[in-house]
Amino acid sequence: MKDLTSWAIISITLTFLIGPFIIIIFAGASAGEALAFPPDGLSLKWYLKVFTIESFRQSFILSMGLAIFGTLAALLLGVPAAYALNRYDLPGAETIRTIVASPIIVPGIIVGLALLRYLVIPTGFTVTLALFLAHTALVLPYAVRVVSSSLNNLRSDMEEAAVLLGCTRLQAFTKVVLPNIQGGVLAAFILGFVTSFNQVPVSLFLSGPGVKTLPIDMLAYMEITYDPSVAALSALLAFMSLAIVFVAERLLGFSRYV
Amino acid sequence: MSDKYVSLSNLTLSYGKTVAVPNLNLDVVEGELIALLGPSGCGKTTTMRAIAGLLQPTSGSIAIDGRDVTRVAANKRGIGLVFQSYALFPHLSAFENVAFGLRLQKMSDAEVRKRTDAGIATVGLTGFEKRKPAEMSGGQQQRLALARSLVMEPKVLLLDEPLSNLDARLRLEMRTELQRVQKATGVTMVFVTHDQSEALALADRIVLMKDGKIEQLGTPHELYAKPATAFAAEFMGFENIFRVEGGNLVSDSGQLPLGFNAVSPMLAWRPSGVQVGRGPFSGTVSASSFAGGHREYVIDTPLGEIKADASIETPEVPIGDTIAFDLPEAAARPLSV
Ligand SMILES: Nc1ncnc2c1ncn2[C@@H]1O[C@H](COP(=O)(O)OP(=O)(O)OP(=O)(O)O)[C@@H](O)[C@H]1O
Numbered sequence: 281m282k283d284l285t286s287w288a289i290i291s292i293t294l295t296f297l298i299g300p301f302i303i304i305i306f307a308g309a310s311a312g313e314a315l316a317f318p319p320d321g322l323s324l325k326w327y328l329k330v331f332t333i334e335s336f337r338q339s340f341i342l343s344m345g346l347a348i349f350g351t352l353a354a355l356l357l358g359v360p361a362a363y364a365l366n367r368y369d370l371p372g373a374e375t376i377r378t379i380v381a382s383p384i385i386v387p388g389i390i391v392g393l394a395l396l397r398y399l400v401i402p403t404g405f406t407v408t409l410a411l412f413l414a415h416t417a418l419v420l421p422y423a424v425r426v427v428s429s430s431l432n433n434l435r436s437d438m439e440e441a442a443v444l445l446g447c448t449r450l451q452a453f454t455k456v457v458l459p460n461i462q463g464g465v466l467a468a469f470i471l472g473f474v475t476s477f478n479q480v481p482v483s484l485f486l487s488g489p490g491v492k493t494l495p496i497d498m499l500a501y502m503e504i505t506y507d508p509s510v511a512a513l514s515a516l517l518a519f520m521s522l523a524i525v526f527v528a529e530r531l532l533g534f535s536r537y538v
Numbered sequence: 539m540s541d542k543y544v545s546l547s548n549l550t551l552s553y554g555k556t557v558a559v560p561n562l563n564l565d566v567v568e569g570e571l572i573a574l575l576g577p578s579g580c581g582k583t584t585t586m587r588a589i590a591g592l593l594q595p596t597s598g599s600i601a602i603d604g605r606d607v608t609r610v611a612a613n614k615r616g617i618g619l620v621f622q623s624y625a626l627f628p629h630l631s632a633f634e635n636v637a638f639g640l641r642l643q644k645m646s647d648a649e650v651r652k653r654t655d656a657g658i659a660t661v662g663l664t665g666f667e668k669r670k671p672a673e674m675s676g677g678q679q680q681r682l683a684l685a686r687s688l689v690m691e692p693k694v695l696l697l698d699e700p701l702s703n704l705d706a707r708l709r710l711e712m713r714t715e716l717q718r719v720q721k722a723t724g725v726t727m728v729f730v731t732h733d734q735s736e737a738l739a740l741a742d743r744i745v746l747m748k749d750g751k752i753e754q755l756g757t758p759h760e761l762y763a764k765p766a767t768a769f770a771a772e773f774m775g776f777e778n779i780f781r782v783e784g785g786n787l788v789s790d791s792g793q794l795p796l797g798f799n800a801v802s803p804m805l806a807w808r809p810s811g812v813q814v815g816r817g818p819f820s821g822t823v824s825a826s827s828f829a830g831g832h833r834e835y836v837i838d839t840p841l842g843e844i845k846a847d848a849s850i851e852t853p854e855v856p857i858g859d860t861i862a863f864d865l866p867e868a869a870a871r872p873l874s875v
């Protein structure tokens with residue numbers, strides 16, 4: 281009886297997790313003209329069409345750029361921040377940790393609106409730059425957390441040993457700390473990349489004419505055209521994320537860090 | 539040879555508002571192996587970290603080889619430190635661990651290789667160059683940490699309980715190894731331990747510390763034979779310590795008449811100094827155990843428990859029986875408070 285209950289729970293969970301994914305794969309593989317499930321016959325034409333839509337191509341490049349450079353910037357800020365929080369007995373470290381984690385708590389849509397209202401409009405920042413800042417801020421908490429957890433496992437006497445062998449503090453960081461947390465940094469990069477790439481709420485208010493991230497562009501596309509290409513694209517993106525996480529897990533036991 | 543190769547003057551070390559070491563004065567002779575001995579929390583590590591420059595003193599000064607280094611950064615002092623945890627670099631091979639400090643200096647690759655190889659050979663790790671620290675045993679890691687500091691040819695080598703992570707057999711082996719390396723290189727060594735036998739076996743001089751202060755300083759023989767205070771005596775194995783009051787030996791549980799004149803406020807006997815089998819006093823045997831060369835008795839007396847070692851030649855007294863004993867003048871060690 282107990283066995284039956286746990287099986288039921290597992291099946292329901294899996295259905296909810298994987299079900300939408302399967303529906304999307306098949307909806308995209310439709311031979312018909314409208315988005316529907318079950319699809320009207322099977323074909324790969326929508327999967328191929330995705331690659332011919334010019335606006336998708338542009339927004340894909342923007343999203344890629346934001347995900348890569350936004351995450352890199354977040355790491356550039358986040359690694360030293362995590363290090364400082366971890367190693368120095370800073371006054372109010374707890375408060376800083378809470379502030380750093382706040383974008384995870386504050387709804388993205390508010391962050392996006394705030395940036396539009398108080399950054400883009402008054403200062404005339406370009407939308408692209410605002411998007412870049414927003415994505416950096418979005419990824420930063422993840423970067424700090426993941427890197428912090430690998431720093432916690434690294435004893436600080438190793439750096440002191442390096443200093444006594446002649447290193448400056450900075451050299452001790454680059455020669456001893458960084459090589460030993462590179463797994464965590466890579467994990468933070470992947471997590472940040474995927475988070476940024478799939479991000480909708482923050483980007484919603486920060487998209488202007490000609491500047492749209494891929495998820496926003498897909499929303500816009502669906503408002504006008506109700507064909508299965510959006511489903512096909514979603515399926516392709518899901519595969520991309522899966523592939524990245526799979527490779528990461530294989531290479532460095534990603535799940536240890538998250 | 540300088541008698542003040544490392545000189546600590548009026549050194550006060552604190553963590554925030556808590557003072558760990560108040561006003562320490564200590565001179566280390568060039569080329570000697572000096573041991574900082576004391577119970578946990580007495581400030582041994584704190585003192586080492588200050589000498590190395592990892593902890594800035596609240597007041598006082600540190601001089602090395604005649605030069606005041608109180609304000610000199612840790613990486614410019616020329617001091618080596620072997621950490622209790624070894625603090626090896628896990629991402630580097632044994633060779634690169636040892637070469638690490640040399641590579642930071644302007645030195646040719648050939649020179650780095652030569653000195654690293656020599657350092658690795660000194661500690662007997664030739665053949666292990668390609669291993670990562672995680673692939674080495676505790677003793678090998680310890681020797682690697684030693685080699686990493688030695689190749690830098692430090693003015694002073696500090697060792698913070700370097701043997702405490704090793705098993706008993708390896709610990710003895712590494713003791714001799716340390717002594718050999720020290721004699722071969724002539725490096726001045728400051729060695730932290732809370733193991734009195736380790737300090738006695740290794741050190742030229744012992745600094746016995748208590749609550750951040752020096753309780754007694756002397757050669758191992760001086761400390762072993764002539765501890766000055768009750769604390770030092772206890773550390774050196776005098777297990778029977780009593781107050782002297784008006785011709786009596788006094789403890790918290792009672793008193794016994796003292797058979798001779800004493801001027802010191804306290805007297806102490808090692809278990810081996812207590813005479814058993816005959817004597818003016820008697821007590822009840824409460825524990826008895828065979829220890830190879832002798833038998834260890836715990837005797838219930840008016841003074842409380844007395845620990846006494848008896849020769850195995852004398853017949854064994856069973857637990858619960860009465861036993862005669864004496865606290866002879868010849869074995870008594872006078873102590874100040
Ligand atoms: N980082 C720290 N912050 C606050 N107090 C500290 C710190 N490190 C040590 N202390 C305190 O300073 C005193 C001396 O500590 P220290 O580590 O020097 O002792 P130790 O003699 O090395 O002891 P052990 O044999 O346990 O290593 C102790 O009372 C300890 O509680």
Ligand SMILES: [Mg+2]
Nearest residue numbers: 582583584698
């Ligand atoms: Mg210590």
